[in-house]
Amino acid sequence: MLITHSSGLSLGCHYLWFRCKWEEIFEQLKASPFFTLMVDETTDVVVVKEVITYAHYLDQKRKVQASFIAMKEAVDGRADTIMAV
Helix, strand or coil: CCCCCCCCEEHHHHHHHHHHHHHHHHHHHHCCCCCEEEEEEEEECCCCCEEEEEEECCCCCEEEEEEEEEEEEEECCHHHHHHHC
């Protein structure tokens, strides 16, 4: 059985696409004179706490970009727990 993501890509292809995209984002972060990493704790509809990380940075045209970095489940919303994720 082939499992697909909402994008229509199989999960294996989706993983590879995300990995390539991540490498591109990481290179842009390294090339940017300024960037910020933002971390936010959220709770979804089934009451699962998650930590979301994303970055704002300047691209080669000096336009501000926002990119998703990661989403990980958190046991609780405490600061020390979030820092450990």
